[in-house]
Amino acid sequence: MEKEAAILTPSVAGKSEDQALVARALTVDYGEGPVLGPLDLHLPAQGIYTVLGPSGSGKSTLLKAAAGLLPGFGGSLIYGGRPIGSGKAAGAEIRVGLVPQNYGLLPWQTAIANIRTALKIARPDEDRARREATALRWLELMGLSGLEGRYPRALSGGQQQRVAIARAFAIRPDLLLLDEPFSALDAVTREGLQRLLLESWRQQPSTMLFVTHDVEEAVLLGRKIVILTSSAGHPVLIDNESVFFLADEDKRDHETFYEQTRHIRRIMREGR
Ligand SMILES: Nc1ncnc2c1ncn2[C@@H]1O[C@H](COP(=O)(O)OP(=O)(O)OP(=O)(O)O)[C@@H](O)[C@H]1O
Numbered sequence: 571m572e573k574e575a576a577i578l579t580p581s582v583a584g585k586s587e588d589q590a591l592v593a594r595a596l597t598v599d600y601g602e603g604p605v606l607g608p609l610d611l612h613l614p615a616q617g618i619y620t621v622l623g624p625s626g627s628g629k630s631t632l633l634k635a636a637a638g639l640l641p642g643f644g645g646s647l648i649y650g651g652r653p654i655g656s657g658k659a660a661g662a663e664i665r666v667g668l669v670p671q672n673y674g675l676l677p678w679q680t681a682i683a684n685i686r687t688a689l690k691i692a693r694p695d696e697d698r699a700r701r702e703a704t705a706l707r708w709l710e711l712m713g714l715s716g717l718e719g720r721y722p723r724a725l726s727g728g729q730q731q732r733v734a735i736a737r738a739f740a741i742r743p744d745l746l747l748l749d750e751p752f753s754a755l756d757a758v759t760r761e762g763l764q765r766l767l768l769e770s771w772r773q774q775p776s777t778m779l780f781v782t783h784d785v786e787e788a789v790l791l792g793r794k795i796v797i798l799t800s801s802a803g804h805p806v807l808i809d810n811e812s813v814f815f816l817a818d819e820d821k822r823d824h825e826t827f828y829e830q831t832r833h834i835r836r837i838m839r840e841g842r
Pocket residue numbers: 600605623624625626627628629630631632
């Protein structure tokens with residue numbers, strides 16, 4: 571186990587504390603009463619954290635707050651020691667990659683142009699050839715070679731979703747926010763992308779908040795699992811290291827994986 575942990579854990583010693591994503595008494599109210607919180611979280615940097623909860627429990631709202639896209643919220647949200655503001659993107663200092671539920675692609679740009687645009691904004695100092703190679707590589711990794719020149723309207727839902735994932739990864743963000751990123755994909759593509767996500771994270775360990783409805787996916791990918799309950803209130807934070815540090819090929823068949831999914835299903839049923 572120790573050997574595996576050494577292989578699988580990126581070297582983040584000393585970094586994770588001061589770079590953590592921290593929510594303190596975070597509350598969100600769109601005008602008709604609180605829909606999230608008060609929420610307290612401390613998620614060390616460079617970890618994958620999966621977020622589960624019933625429909626309407628505030629998962630997307632949490633991601634929007636972390637992306638700095640809400641007009642306002644109560645309490646505080648801090649990443650890397652800096653407050654994430656409201657009403658504006660999280661700020662030039664924090665590079666944020668976001669895969670929203672509706673993919674957020676620019677409809678007037680082709681698949682590759684969507685990635686180019688994001689790279690131009692997030693990596694203005696990189697030369698053009700490098701940005702182009704990055705965009706092409708991510709499209710290829712997502713199984714989209716040959717579709718670079720297509721506009722979003724000429725792509726299937728699952729293809730659009732993969733362009734959005736490619737765009738988010740390509741910018742090498744500090745904070746990667748994914749809202750049900752694999753929901754439109756078939757089971758085989760989904761499993762392939764789950765593996766790719768873990769591999770990419772190991773090579774480029776960002777702090778990742780990953781919203782999903784799928785308990786197995788949450789257990790497979792998360793180092794910790796945040797469970798939001800149906801009413802605004804206390805989230806449950808589950809330590810999932812015993813599964814996280816298993817070798818990928820063993821995870822799904824492992825007794826620990828099975829036990830953890832059962833445990834989480836029970837919490838989701840009982841709300842605590
Ligand atoms: N812009 C908005 N204005 C008013 N209410 C909103 C807005 N966005 C979300 N809500 C409400 O806030 C609550 C939380 O919504 P949110 O989308 O965060 O839930 P979710 O857990 O992501 O749901 P789902 O799993 O269905 O995607 C819901 O009751 C929703 O109706």
